[in-house]
Each structure stands twice: as C-alpha cells, then as structure tokens.
Amino acid sequence: MLVRGDAYTNEAPEGPPMTTAVRILDDGAWISVDDERVVSVSELWQLADHDVCGCETADFLIEGFVDVDAAGPAVLVRAAGQCVTCGESAVSGWLPVGRIVGPDRRFASLATGHVRTPRA
Amino acid sequence: MPTDVERWKDEVYGNEIRDHLMEFAEEGWDSIPEDEEDAWFERFKWWGLYHQRAGQESYFMMRIGTPNGVIEPGQLRVVGEIAKEYATGPVENPEFGEAYCDWTTRQSIQLHWIKLEDVPEIFEKLEDNGLSTQQACGDSWRNIVGCPVAGKDKQELVDAWPIARDLHDTFKGDEDHTNLPRKWKVSVTGCTEGCGQGDINDLALEPARKEIDGETVTGFNVRVGGGLSRKEPRLARDIDVFVRPDNADEVAGGLSALFREHGDRENRYNARIKFLVDEWGVEKIRRVLQEDFVDFDLHTAGEDLRDEYTYNTGSQDGHNDHVGVHEQADGNYYVGLNVLVGRMGAEDTLELADLAAEYGSGEVRLTQRQNIIVTDVPEENLDALLDEPLLEDYSPDPSPFMRGSIACTGTEFCSLSIVETKNRQVRYARWLKDNVELPADHEEFHIHLSGCTASCAQPQIADVSLRGMKTRKDGDPVEAFDIGLGGGLGEDPRFADWIEMRVAADEVPGAIANLIADFETEREAGETFREFVEARDEDELGELLDPEETDYEDPYMHNTKKTWYPYADDDNMDDSPAPTDGQGEPLPADD
Ligand code: HEM
Ligand code: SF4
Numbered sequence: 001m002l003v004r005g006d007a008y009t010n011e012a013p014e015g016p017p018m019t020t021a022v023r024i025l026d027d028g029a030w031i032s033v034d035d036e037r038v039v040s041v042s043e044l045w046q047l048a049d050h051d052v053c054g055c056e057t058a059d060f061l062i063e064g065f066v067d068v069d070a071a072g073p074a075v076l077v078r079a080a081g082q083c084v085t086c087g088e089s090a091v092s093g094w095l096p097v098g099r100i101v102g103p104d105r106r107f108a109s110l111a112t113g114h115v116r117t118p119r120a
Numbered sequence: 121m122p123t124d125v126e127r128w129k130d131e132v133y134g135n136e137i138r139d140h141l142m143e144f145a146e147e148g149w150d151s152i153p154e155d156e157e158d159a160w161f162e163r164f165k166w167w168g169l170y171h172q173r174a175g176q177e178s179y180f181m182m183r184i185g186t187p188n189g190v191i192e193p194g195q196l197r198v199v200g201e202i203a204k205e206y207a208t209g210p211v212e213n214p215e216f217g218e219a220y221c222d223w224t225t226r227q228s229i230q231l232h233w234i235k236l237e238d239v240p241e242i243f244e245k246l247e248d249n250g251l252s253t254q255q256a257c258g259d260s261w262r263n264i265v266g267c268p269v270a271g272k273d274k275q276e277l278v279d280a281w282p283i284a285r286d287l288h289d290t291f292k293g294d295e296d297h298t299n300l301p302r303k304w305k306v307s308v309t310g311c312t313e314g315c316g317q318g319d320i321n322d323l324a325l326e327p328a329r330k331e332i333d334g335e336t337v338t339g340f341n342v343r344v345g346g347g348l349s350r351k352e353p354r355l356a357r358d359i360d361v362f363v364r365p366d367n368a369d370e371v372a373g374g375l376s377a378l379f380r381e382h383g384d385r386e387n388r389y390n391a392r393i394k395f396l397v398d399e400w401g402v403e404k405i406r407r408v409l410q411e412d413f414v415d416f417d418l419h420t421a422g423e424d425l426r427d428e429y430t431y432n433t434g435s436q437d438g439h440n441d442h443v444g445v446h447e448q449a450d451g452n453y454y455v456g457l458n459v460l461v462g463r464m465g466a467e468d469t470l471e472l473a474d475l476a477a478e479y480g481s482g483e484v485r486l487t488q489r490q491n492i493i494v495t496d497v498p499e500e501n502l503d504a505l506l507d508e509p510l511l512e513d514y515s516p517d518p519s520p521f522m523r524g525s526i527a528c529t530g531t532e533f534c535s536l537s538i539v540e541t542k543n544r545q546v547r548y549a550r551w552l553k554d555n556v557e558l559p560a561d562h563e564e565f566h567i568h569l570s571g572c573t574a575s576c577a578q579p580q581i582a583d584v585s586l587r588g589m590k591t592r593k594d595g596d597p598v599e600a601f602d603i604g605l606g607g608g609l610g611e612d613p614r615f616a617d618w619i620e621m622r623v624a625a626d627e628v629p630g631a632i633a634n635l636i637a638d639f640e641t642e643r644e645a646g647e648t649f650r651e652f653v654e655a656r657d658e659d660e661l662g663e664l665l666d667p668e669e670t671d672y673e674d675p676y677m678h679n680t681k682k683t684w685y686p687y688a689d690d691d692n693m694d695d696s697p698a699p700t701d702g703q704g705e706p707l708p709a710d711d
C-alpha cells in the first residue's frame with residue numbers, strides 16, 4: 001500500500017512516490033514507519049546550522065512531531081520543541097531521524113546523540 | 121484530503137470496532153496484521169483501549185467511563201476484582217504495588233497492563249454490572265463530568281445527575297455522534313459552587329435561572345470551547361443560550377452535530393471545537409446552532425450563579441474539593457477521601473468497596489481532583505467508618521499537600537510524556553508535608569503535575585503548576601519542570617502564569633518551600649495564595665520561586681522515557697519482556 005504524508009496534518013508530501021508508510025500518531029507522540037513506532041517525543045536532539053534559536057548548537061527537546069516525510073531512503077521530520085539551553089520554542093526545519101536500509105527495508109534510527117542539521 | 125486517521129475512521133469506527141476487537145482478542149495479539157497496527161490502535165481507543173508506550177507493546181491502558189463519577193453499589197468491587205485479576209504487569213510499581221486503579225481528573229477509571237486476550241472477559245464482567253469502556257477515548261462523547269455530589273448536595277439549584285445520566289445514555293453508541301472530528305468533553309453541573317469545571321470542557325452546562333412566560337425556570341446556561349491541551353488553553357465561552365433540563369439533550373446533541381459537520385477534519389491539531397469558536401466567534405456558533413441543528417427557538421442566557429462559585433477559587437470556602445465529612449440534603453453524610461495522585465491499590469479498592477457497603481449505600485463517587493467519596497453514610501455510622509484503618513491511608517483530613525496533589529500518567533505508560541509523574545508527585549507531597557508549613561487558613565493548596573503539554577493533570581488551574589520538561593544539570597540531561605503560579609477557577613477563572621522554566625526535578629520541592637515561606641511572611645492579612653500571586657508581576661514571583669536542592673531525593677532524574685519501565689531493576693529497552701502473549705510470556709521477535 002502506498003501511504004505518504006502525515007496522519008495528523010495532512011500536508012502534501014514532496015518528492016517522488018515512496019513505498020514507505022510514514023506517519024505521525026497519537027497527537028504527535030510518535031513517528032511510525034511501516035506501522036512500527038520508531039521515534040517518540042521527549043528526546044533531546046543537538047542541532048547544528050539550524051534556525052530554532054540563537055545557540056550555536058541547540059539542545060532541542062522534542063515535544064511533538066508536526067510533519068514527516070520519506071525522501072529517498074531518509075526519513076525526515078519537523079518537530080515542535082524547545083531549546084533547553086536558551087528556552088526558545090520553535091518548530092524545527094526538516095531533521096533526519098533515520099534511514100530505510102537493506103533488502104528487507106529496515107528502519108535504522110540515528111543515535112540520540114547525533115548532531116543533526118536541517119535539510120533545505 | 122482527509123488525514124489517515126479520518127480515512128481509518130471512514131473504514132471502520134464506532135460500535136463496529138468491537139467485533140474486530142473481539143476477533144483479535146480471540147486469536148491473540150499476534151493476529152493484528154503488522155501493517156494495520158496504526159489503524160487498529162487508533163480505533164481501539166473508541167472502545168477505551170489505548171496502546172501503552174514503547175517497550176510495553178501488546179499492553180493496553182483501559183479506561184472505564186463513569187458518568188459524573190458515579191460508581192453504583194456493587195460496581196467498585198467489580199472494578200477492584202478486574203484490577204486485581206487483569207491489571208498486573210511484568211514488574212510492580214514501588215509505590216503502588218502490583219495492581220492498581222487510577223481515579224482520573226475526568227471522573228473515570230484507568231487500569232494498566234491490560235492484555236488484549238483478556239478484553240472479552242473484562243467487557244463481559246463490566247457490562248454485566250452496568251459499566252462500560254465505550255467511547256472512553258477516541259473521537260466522540262467522552263465521559264461526562266459534573267459535581268460529584270450531584271443529587272446529594274445541599275447547595276444545588278438543579279440536580280444535574282439525571283441529566284448527565286440521560287446524556288450518557290443518549291450519546292454513548294448513537295451512530296450520529298460516534299465519529300466526531302476529535303474528542304468531545306462535556307460537563308453538566310447544577311450545584312452553586314462551580315465544581316463541574318465546565319470552563320475547561322468543550323461543552324459546559326452550568327446552573328442558571330430564567331424568567332419564561334412569567335415563571336422562573338431553573339436550568340442551564342451553555343458555554344462552548346474550553347480545554348487545556350497543548351500550549352493553547354481556552355476557557356469555554358458563553359454562547360448566550362439558556363436550556364431547560366428537558367431540552368438539554370437536544371441542545372447538547374445539536375452542538376455535537378455542529379462540531380461533527382464543521383470541525384476541522386484535515387488537521388487534528390486544529391480540530392477541537394475551541395478552535396472553531398476562535399474562528400467563528402460565539403454569535404456565529406449560536407446562529408448556526410439555531411438555524412441548522414435545533415428545531416425550537418433557543419432562549420437567551422439566564423441569570424447564572426457564577427458569582428457564588430467557591431470551588432478552586434483559592435478562597436477555602438464551600439465544600440471545595442469534597443474531601444472530609446459533609447452533610448447531604450437527606451441528612452446522611454458523604455465522606456470524601458484523599459487518594460494521593462488518584463491511585464489506589466486493587467486490594468485497597470476492594471476493601472473500600474466493603475466499607476462503602478457496610479457503612480453507606482455501597483455507592484462511591486469520583487471527583488475531578490482524583491479523589492473518592494463514600495456517599496449516603498447515616499450519622500450513626502460515621503464514627504465507625506472514620507475509625508477504619510484504611511482511612512489512615514486515604515484520609516478525610518489530609519495535609520494540604522496530600523489533598524492538593526494531582527498527577528497525570530507520565531512516563532510510566534504514556535507515549536507523549538517527557539517526565540515521570542505519579543511516583544515523583546507522591547515523593548514531593550510527602551516531603552512538603554514533612555518540611556513545609558502553610559498558613560493555618562490554607563487547608564487547600566493545589567499542585568498539579570503534568571508530564572507534558574497535553575495537560576491531563578490540568579496544571580493551568582492550580583496554585584502551583586508543574587509541566588514536564590528537560591534541562592541539563594552538570595552537563596547531563598535531567599528531568600525538569602516549568603513552574604506556573606496562580607491558576608484557578610470560579611467566577612473569574614485564571615490560567616497560571618509560567619514563571620520559572622526548566623527547573624531540575626530535584627529542585628522543585630525547594631522552590632515551592634521558598635515560595636511558601638515568602639508567602640507566609642509577605643502576605644497581607646487574610647490574603648489568599650491566589651490573590652498574592654495576582655498582586656505580583658512575573659519578575660517578583662520569579663524571585664520568590666527560588667529553586668534549590670534540599671534533602672529531597674529524586675530517583676527519577678535520568679531519562680525515564682528511555683526505559684521500558686522506569687521502576688524495573690533492569691530498565692533498558694532491551695530488557696523488556698514485551699510484546700507478550702496472553703499469559704504474559706515474551707513472544708519471539710518478529711522475522
Ligand atoms: C497513553 C496516553 C495518555 C494517557 C495515559 C492519558 C491519560 C489521561 C487521563 C487519565 C486523563 C483524565 C481523563 C479522563 O478521565 O477522561 C486525561 C485527560 C486529558 N488528556 Fe490524556 N492521556 C493520554 C494521551 C493524551 C493525548 C494524546 C492527549 C492529546 C492532546 C491528551 C490530552 C488530555 C487532556 C487535554 C486532558 C484533560 C484536560 C482537559 O480536560 O482538557 N491525553 N488523559
Ligand atoms: S499530560 Fe502528557 S504525559 Fe501526562 S498523561 Fe497526558 S499526555 Fe501523558
């Protein structure tokens with residue numbers, strides 16, 4: 001089945017069709033990839049070269065996912081959250097959460113401590 | 121384009137979910153096709169089952185909706201027995217033991233660690249005893265709340281219990297109202313103290329009088345569009361409608377139909393009716409209701425009683441949180457018992473069921489402050505009931521810090537959570553009780569702790585509001601809270617102002633202690649805490665709220681969401697036994 005976009009906000013996804021079902025569940029608590037819940041809110045992500053706040057590296061608490069998309073093998077999200085260093089709240093740009101890998105199309109999550117840079 | 125959730129709801133929703141649920145239960149957890157899990161978990165909510173968080177796959181939270189919090193004679197025993205038999209997880213909770221019931225802020229019951237395979241037996245037992253999980257979660261009429269002593273209270277204009285009951289009977293399972301754009305929370309109150317908390321519900325019926333054809337009629341004024349979730353709290357807004365008790369279901373049904381037709385189904389974040397009220401304004405809501413959704417002429421609003429409200433006003437007047445011994449209109453008494461953070465062990469629940477039957481009518485009622493009330497106790501039974509050992513743990517005369525504490529589910533089970541909640545709030549309350557003295561005229565002091573911005577513990581309407589956060593302490597991420605002050609209800613409800621952000625969880629009790637010490641020394645004579653906060657600006661309050669470490673110890677500072685269960689000895693995700701089969705035995709990993 002071909003499912004793209006987002007169960008919650010219904011933003012039209014961009015890019016060529018993918019056969020990966022990605023969606024947001026439970027009021028933004030989860031990113032689900034192929035019906036498996038893979039990333040949840042409450043993680044602290046380090047963001048470089050970002051525009052959520054003025055910090056060089058933002059220490060961004062993920063409070064809710066607002067958008068998800070599969071762009072090639074990469075799964076990207078936009079998240080609402082807060083930099084816990086400076087207190088700025090923002091919705092992030094498209095951040096990588098992991099990739100679809102291997103012949104069995106497994107989802108491999110980025111490590112929590114990975115420094116992420118938003119995609120243009 | 122409809123959202124996935126709307127698409128799933130179009131395929132199967134409402135009553136018909138049950139047949140599928142029963143089939144899956146029969147065949148076991150593994151029978152849910154993997155690529156349909158998201159859809160089925162969303163649908164199961166309508167039947168009161170909410171899949172627990174990561175690390176706890178195959179276990180469900182089960183919510184039982186008890187309208188107006190009324191648990192009829194015999195039902196508490198049934199709930200206790202179900203909790204004891206079915207609500208036991210792989211590891212016990214260090215504060216609450218193996219199996220327990222949660223009394224919730226919307227007068228419902230929550231059980232955890234429920235196995236899908238047990239659902240048919242549980243449903244049968246519930247339904248044989250007049251209880252149900254129908255529409256306890258999901259996009260429809262949720263549990264109806266109200267004054268927990270409706271029909272018993274001395275201070276009421278209308279007995280709202282029959283109306284709440286009627287709305288419950290009418291709209292649970294009514295196909296026209298089972299698939300709404302989002303949840304629909306209703307409060308119906310007839311008492312003069314304001315304890316229905318109508319202001320934070322999607323639809324509120326509040327007591328009012330109206331001259332109609334030269335006669336004074338008692339009934340309700342209607343407010344629409346309250347709610348606390350996200351960072352968008354709203355008070356319900358007056359739509360200038362008075363409704364007679366006889367017409368309550370037509371007007372309530374009309375509004376729910378209006379929401380069904382006009383609520384936003386394209387964006388769930390914008391779906392609650394509070395956003396439609398923002399967009400349309402109250403005049404348009406009233407006009408569309410009149411033109412398209414009711415068949416008779418609506419009355420304009422009557423005279424309300426809001427200036428008499430005492431509940432959660434900070435004033436300490438009236439029956440307020442219902443804890444303690446109070447006389448009923450019929451000369452019997454009700455005894456409100458404090459249940460710290462709303463959680464009661466299954467054995468204690470069974471014992472309370474016995475006490476309620478022995479000394480009262482067997483009925484108990486749940487409050488919106490997570491407490492429980494034994495009703496209908498004749499005066500001659502009071503002393504014996506109050507002497508029961510169980511009432512040492514569930515006191516009718518607790519410390520203000522015990523009775524004022526509310527906490528949501530948090531990282532123990534909830535996927536949205538940022539921090540651990542209930543066990544921590546138990547420790548906060550004990551520490552505050554032992555170390556902090558409130559002014560003697562403050563018997564109530566409300567501290568509401570929510571694990572995230574969804575606000576299930578209703579933090580914005582507390583004296584001290586705690587909302588889960590993270591911060592770094594000595595470089596390491598730790599659990600933390602934003603601290604708000606001065607919220608409450610009454611004639612002029614007020615949401616808390618957020619004063620001190622990202623306070624490490626182990627510095628919160630110190631911050632509250634410092635604040636209360638300053639309150640004690642700086643307050644004007646007779647000034648309530650809420651007035652004290654209102655009289656000060658954010659900077660002044662920030663100085664009074666001085667976070668610091670004390671001898672309070674917090675065992676949950678690390679990232680409890682990263683554990684499979686925060687209290688397990690081996691708490692790594694990889695140590696989780698889930699998913700398990702119907703017997704709780706780990707299932708082999710998927711291919
Ligand atoms: C497993 C996840 C969750 C658990 C365990 C949970 C627990 C609770 C409980 C026990 C209550 C009292 C409600 C009642 O009896 O009906 C409640 C109320 C509430 N829940 Fe949740 N909840 C969860 C998910 C959510 C989600 C996804 C939202 C989304 C916004 C949410 C928003 C609220 C709000 C706003 C209230 C009460 C405040 C009000 O009436 O406006 N909860 N929740
Ligand atoms: S407030 Fe947040 S953490 Fe607490 S139960 Fe509700 S959704 Fe979960």
Ligand SMILES: [Zn+2]
Nearest residue numbers: 053055083086
């Ligand atoms: Zn920053």
